[in-house]
Amino acid sequence: MNDLELVERFQKGDEAAFNELVLRYKEKIYWTARRFLQDHDEADEVVQQSFLKAYKGLKTFRSDSGVFTWLYRITVNTALNVLRKQRAREFLGIDELTTETGPESDRPDEQYERREEKALVEEAIRRLPEKQRTVFILRFYDQLSYEEIADILNTSVGGLKANFFHAMRKIEEYVKRVQGP
């Protein structure tokens, strides 16, 4: 059953159809949120909030954009909302920056290097302006086409290509500057 059929069934009162949509997209939604926020707990809350908003919105959903695109749009906006608050708190000095560690290795020096590199990548992405960060995550990690991203963000494909290029160049410059040539 495709997404739109599930939506139609849900609109007729079939709750199981909504559950099926959640099961279908939960991992994609989680990873998008996680890459925006770089924190499991915050990503988890974005997943919950996004699906709750979808649950409310699906009752009046019209198929002028795909369900997948619409869900992504909700997730991106919800994650950006959290990110803006996070940045505002950082700006005001309420929050201290934290970085998560990756899977542990047996060798302590390898563990250290891995943690360092992971923190470096996260910081490089974190430093990107909001739109470049959004386009980078959707294009590089989620591997969405420019047309899909344009649909989600309601913008032009040409602008997205430029955003992606600048994001990648900034990440490259930051990684090289910190790691050394």
Place this chain on the structure above:
Amino acid sequence: MSRGHDHIEQTLTDFLAGGLNDTEQNEVQTHLDSCPLCREKLASLQETIAVLERNRDSGVPEGYFGTILPRLRQRIDRPRGLGRLLDLRWPQWAAPLAAAILVAGLLTAIPLTTRETPDLAALTRELEADDLADAYFDALQTSAVPVTWPDDPINGTVAGLDLSNGVLNLILDENVLQELGTVEDLNQEEVETILRQLETRTLL
């Protein structure tokens, strides 16, 4: 060499990912074959992509994905308003007491069903700045409000924004409806009062 370095450089990531059409892919390849500068850029980009790929996945608690739907259902199915009250475990004497109050009310003709005029000023004062921000950013999901990209989070204020009906409904839905019943309970004057008060509020 049909295109300049700048154009080729912009397409290198998509070139590596195979995200270009055949013509573009060939064009970039032809340029690379004859341009050491762009080959150097390609090599550098490949190193960066390798770093990004090595750090693509972060840890997720074991079994996490299996918990998403049950927790979501719990939040969706949680009774609200009167339903939540009915769901509470009441002591055994609660039912007779409620019946006694009802009978007393009927006997003394107290208009129990009349809704008191809401104190809108108090209600909107209670809205936290965070609630307003949430409602505003939620509303960005709808096509009624265009997505904007403020560079400075501090400038992301709600004050002065044209609060559309969509935003108003979201704000009311989340914060005021529990007090008032339904949005239809509000008359035009009450809506305008809320709008006037919300327009003077800021995100931070």
